[in-house]
Amino acid sequence: MSQLVKLIIDGQDYEAEQDSLLIQLLIDKEIKVPYFCYHESLGADGNCRMCMVGIEGQKRPQIACDTLIKEGMIVNTKTDTIKQVHTDILELELINHPVDCPTCDQAGECSLQDFYMEYGLHSSKITIEEKVKHNKAIDLGSNVMLDQERCVLCARCTRFTDKITGTHELGIVGRGDEAKVTTMPNRPLSNPYAMNVVDLCPVGALTSKDFRFSQRVWLLESADGVCHGCAKNCSIIIDHNKLKYKDDTIYRFRPRRNDAINGFFICDTGRLSYRELQENRQETPLLDGVKISEDKAIEKAKELILLYKRNTSIIIDANLYTQEIEAIVAFAQEIGADVYAPLDIYRDEAFGDDMLRSSMRAANAQTIINMDINTQKPKKVGLILNFNHPEKFESAATINFLTHTRAETALTLPIATFTESSGSLTNEDGITQFSKKVIHKNIPVPTLIESLKRVSQ
Amino acid sequence: MRECQIVSRKFHIENACTLRVAKEHGAYNSLVKLKEYDPQHITQIIKESMLRGKGGGGAPAGMKWELMPLDDKKPNFLVVNCDESEPGTFKDRQIISKDPHLLIEGIILTCYAIKAKAAYIYIRGEYKEYQEILQNAIDEAYSAGLLKECDITIHRGAGAYICGEKSALLESMEGKRGHPRLKPKQKEPEWFFGNATLVNNVETIATVPFIVKNGADAYRAYGTEKSPGTLLFAMSGHINRPGVYEAEFGTNMLEYINHYGGGIKNGKKLKALIPGGVSCGVLTAKECEGLTLDYEALRSAGSSLGTGGMIVMDEDTNMLEALKNILEFYHEESCGQCTPCREGSGWSDKIVGRILEGNGTKEDLDKLFELADIMNGKTICVFAPSISTVLVSFISKFRDEFEAVVS
Ligand SMILES: Cc1cc2nc3c(=O)[nH]c(=O)nc-3n(C[C@H](O)[C@H](O)[C@H](O)COP(=O)(O)O)c2cc1C
Ligand code: SF4
Ligand code: SF4
Numbered sequence: 001m002s003q004l005v006k007l008i009i010d011g012q013d014y015e016a017e018q019d020s021l022l023i024q025l026l027i028d029k030e031i032k033v034p035y036f037c038y039h040e041s042l043g044a045d046g047n048c049r050m051c052m053v054g055i056e057g058q059k060r061p062q063i064a065c066d067t068l069i070k071e072g073m074i075v076n077t078k079t080d081t082i083k084q085v086h087t088d089i090l091e092l093e094l095i096n097h098p099v100d101c102p103t104c105d106q107a108g109e110c111s112l113q114d115f116y117m118e119y120g121l122h123s124s125k126i127t128i129e130e131k132v133k134h135n136k137a138i139d140l141g142s143n144v145m146l147d148q149e150r151c152v153l154c155a156r157c158t159r160f161t162d163k164i165t166g167t168h169e170l171g172i173v174g175r176g177d178e179a180k181v182t183t184m185p186n187r188p189l190s191n192p193y194a195m196n197v198v199d200l201c202p203v204g205a206l207t208s209k210d211f212r213f214s215q216r217v218w219l220l221e222s223a224d225g226v227c228h229g230c231a232k233n234c235s236i237i238i239d240h241n242k243l244k245y246k247d248d249t250i251y252r253f254r255p256r257r258n259d260a261i262n263g264f265f266i267c268d269t270g271r272l273s274y275r276e277l278q279e280n281r282q283e284t285p286l287l288d289g290v291k292i293s294e295d296k297a298i299e300k301a302k303e304l305i306l307l308y309k310r311n312t313s314i315i316i317d318a319n320l321y322t323q324e325i326e327a328i329v330a331f332a333q334e335i336g337a338d339v340y341a342p343l344d345i346y347r348d349e350a351f352g353d354d355m356l357r358s359s360m361r362a363a364n365a366q367t368i369i370n371m372d373i374n375t376q377k378p379k380k381v382g383l384i385l386n387f388n389h390p391e392k393f394e395s396a397a398t399i400n401f402l403t404h405t406r407a408e409t410a411l412t413l414p415i416a417t418f419t420e421s422s423g424s425l426t427n428e429d430g431i432t433q434f435s436k437k438v439i440h441k442n443i444p445v446p447t448l449i450e451s452l453k454r455v456s457q
Numbered sequence: 458m459r460e461c462q463i464v465s466r467k468f469h470i471e472n473a474c475t476l477r478v479a480k481e482h483g484a485y486n487s488l489v490k491l492k493e494y495d496p497q498h499i500t501q502i503i504k505e506s507m508l509r510g511k512g513g514g515g516a517p518a519g520m521k522w523e524l525m526p527l528d529d530k531k532p533n534f535l536v537v538n539c540d541e542s543e544p545g546t547f548k549d550r551q552i553i554s555k556d557p558h559l560l561i562e563g564i565i566l567t568c569y570a571i572k573a574k575a576a577y578i579y580i581r582g583e584y585k586e587y588q589e590i591l592q593n594a595i596d597e598a599y600s601a602g603l604l605k606e607c608d609i610t611i612h613r614g615a616g617a618y619i620c621g622e623k624s625a626l627l628e629s630m631e632g633k634r635g636h637p638r639l640k641p642k643q644k645e646p647e648w649f650f651g652n653a654t655l656v657n658n659v660e661t662i663a664t665v666p667f668i669v670k671n672g673a674d675a676y677r678a679y680g681t682e683k684s685p686g687t688l689l690f691a692m693s694g695h696i697n698r699p700g701v702y703e704a705e706f707g708t709n710m711l712e713y714i715n716h717y718g719g720g721i722k723n724g725k726k727l728k729a730l731i732p733g734g735v736s737c738g739v740l741t742a743k744e745c746e747g748l749t750l751d752y753e754a755l756r757s758a759g760s761s762l763g764t765g766g767m768i769v770m771d772e773d774t775n776m777l778e779a780l781k782n783i784l785e786f787y788h789e790e791s792c793g794q795c796t797p798c799r800e801g802s803g804w805s806d807k808i809v810g811r812i813l814e815g816n817g818t819k820e821d822l823d824k825l826f827e828l829a830d831i832m833n834g835k836t837i838c839v840f841a842p843s844i845s846t847v848l849v850s851f852i853s854k855f856r857d858e859f860e861a862v863v864s
């Protein structure tokens with residue numbers, strides 16, 4: 001741990017670690033300076049030259065991303081000279097920018113737009129009409145689309161594939177104002193984390209093929225969530241909305257910074273998992289493949305449970321919230337059932353890697369282990385109560401509690417998905433996160449705990 | 458005018474590029490000193506000679522050599538900068554084609570002083586034929602057993618001006634894009650794959666044998682107090698005998714031009730002169746009067762000595778066209794890494810283009826000054842500030858010509 005030193009920024013006193021990056025302090029303390037190329041996960045590159053600040057004792061403005069904090073440093077971010085530099089460089093940034101915000105997906109979350117508002121170019125000096133032309137819709141691979149004209153060449157994306165994934169698919173070719181981001185022929189962007197470049201890109205140059213044109217970002221609501229794609233439990237932001245005449249819908253998952261778990265990123269599988277989460281939902285109870293009323297289903301379930309008393313096994317999906325698992329275990333004790341959570345089906349060695357992805361593709365497997373729940377397959381029994389476990393086991397009778405439809409004829413009760421209920425998960429490293437209900441359906445599906453309550457009454 | 462032959466001594470000897478002829482004329486004689494001197498001593502001599510880097514910046518060479526760690530387990534490297542792409546500059550190619558063994562001799566001495574076992578010569582891609590001559594000389598040196606202590610490898614660039622900037626050069630040698638690196642916070646060597654590295658210009662290294670052989674004083678006997686020694690000055694443009702002629706620092710500029718260059722072509726008058734490659738501010742004929750060729754004199758004239766490659770322009774030169782020509786070069790060659798340069802180089806070129814077409818306005822001129830200001834002191838390397846220098850010097854010194862064509 002480095003020594004703490006004092007410094008003054010815009011007349012205010014601050015304390016920071018000696019030799020730490022000035023720009024990081026400015027960002028952390030929300031002291032506004034424009035910047036494109038710096039990103040905490042990628043470090044300084046110093047190419048955009050936007051983060052200029054005045055340092056007393058230095059003749060020229062300095063870039064904050066390449067300035068190390070020293071004792072007694074006096075920093076100015078708001079003097080007229082510095083503001084002029086910000087405006088000037090921003091203006092240069094815009095010379096060859098198409099300014100097609102109305103059709104740009106980044107609009108609303110674009111740094112260039114934000115800085116433009118902040119450092120307003122009320123009397124723009126731009127007089128050259130003819131801009132350098134580049135390609136506007138290049139499919140880079142992995143759902144990532146590139147608009148070379150919107151690119152500010154901050155090199156965040158190329159640094160990501162160089163430094164973070166080490167896959168080197170993205171590069172900048174050409175010099176001067178002909179420089180552009182690209183991939184090499186027949187070497188598309190293809191790595192399990194590729195779509196993070198869309199979040200890293202400060203402008204609308206990189207967009208997600210999955211998300212583009214689907215919603216304007218200012219119409220979205222953002223909520224915290226946790227990815228259920230594997231035992232890593234990456235923290236995410238769930239972007240959703242409920243427009244008039246429509247149901248509450250998720251449009252994308254984005255990484256939510258969590259230094260203890262996923263840092264700044266998530267994998268593409270997790271990112272795109274919101275899609276299947278909303279598709280083929282089990283919305284009504286079924287018996288022999290035919291819709292029945294909820295009351296009828298509950299009644300039928302109760303009958304079966306009574307009939308097979310002491311001859312019942314309960315199967316738990318290792319993706320359920322801890323509170324749900326606990327409720328199921330308590331219920332099992334009540335009716336004298338055995339509890340299983342077979343984990344083998346979730347193991348996928350090909351999925352795991354040494355970055356984030358775990359080969360245990362179940363979000364709460366750690367809780368199953370912590371609670372000493374039997375992870376073997378159940379022995380053949382009379383009745384099986386399957387709480388959303390992906391496998392089907394042999395038995396005389398079955399009651400399914402399902403989030404998504406299956407080709408099943410057994411008695412089935414619908415239950416809410418993880419975004420429609422609250423609860424906690426513990427990841428493979430023992431870190432627990434709680435998530436609140438985010439999605440409020442027009443016609444809500446009961447949560448697992450609600451259904452269980454009704455069945456056990 | 459005193460004849461100087463510190464570097465150019467064998468330039469006019471036929472076949473001096475071969476080892477046999479070069480040896481007949483004293484090549485590799487300085488190597489006997491290696492038996493006498495330890496590495497630090499050689500560096501000390503270079504320091505005392507006050508040899509200044511001949512690649513454009515004029516940084517004291519000895520001080521750079523001293524930054525090299527001598528007791529480190531990691532290897533040290535020498536990289537010789539032969540990218541020579543500054544318009545108006547064509548001196549290094551004289552050395553590698555006329556007297557390549559002088560460079561090899563300098564490399565052997567330098568590697569000994571900085572304890573490097575390997576040297577690379579980064580040569581501009583277009584110098585294919587000179588590269589062959591140099592490679593032959595290296596092969597001969599290997600066969601003669603001269604390169605037992607250090608290896609020499611030629612690394613061919615792909616024709617980007619920016620790769621002459623030392624850190625971009627090293628990035629390029631590491632297999633990356635030729636992008637200048639951020640400046641270090643303190644004095645330190647350059648780094649090649651994380652190993653301490655010395656980068657010097659071809660002519661700087663080619664000067665080393667003379668100094669080691671004859672001593673620091675012998676070198677300081679030429680030139681001025683602050684700019685000792687000589688430089689392969691060169692001339693191009695409207696001059697009767699363009700070419701490379703070695704002269705001592707402090708030589709009178711106009712005398713040099715008349716003596717070696719035979720004066721301005723067709724008996725015309727001098728209008729303007731760019732002293733050392735296009736990155737140096739342009740001088741008017743009047744400013745050239747009485748000016749001497751040394752770092753200090755050119756700095757006080759508001760320009761710089763650069764590489765010593767002078768571009769001479771006669772009275773008929775259209776300064777707008779000259780400026781446009783230079784800006785096109787910068788527009789083409791900006792590495793594109795940092796915003797002010799990437800966008801500013803192209804923008805200023807386009808504005809001057811418009812003025813040249815007769816569509817310029819007075820505001821355009823103001824805009825060029827504003828652009829010069831944005832490009833100055835705000836970029837990763839000094840490429841962009843050079844554009845500023847060019848813009849400001851051309852427009853302010855030849856304002857009438859520019860104002861005459863704008864509305
Ligand atoms: C844009 C740019 C281009 C340069 N091109 C060359 C070059 O072609 N050859 C060269 O020796 N130095 C060139 N330099 C200077 C080098 O960065 C470096 O200072 C020099 O090679 C050091 O050698 P010296 O001290 O012996 O001069 C260039 C610098 C800049 C900023
Ligand atoms: S595509 Fe985006 S992230 Fe990549 S260099 Fe351009 S602006 Fe930066
Ligand atoms: S690594 Fe696992 S938890 Fe993280 S985003 Fe991917 S699937 Fe989700």
Ligand code: SF4
Binds near residue numbers: 637791792794799839
């Ligand atoms: S100033 Fe120009 S040449 Fe130098 S690093 Fe920046 S863009 Fe590249």
Ligand code: FES
Binds near residue numbers: 036037
């Ligand atoms: S953030 Fe500092 S130069 Fe880009």
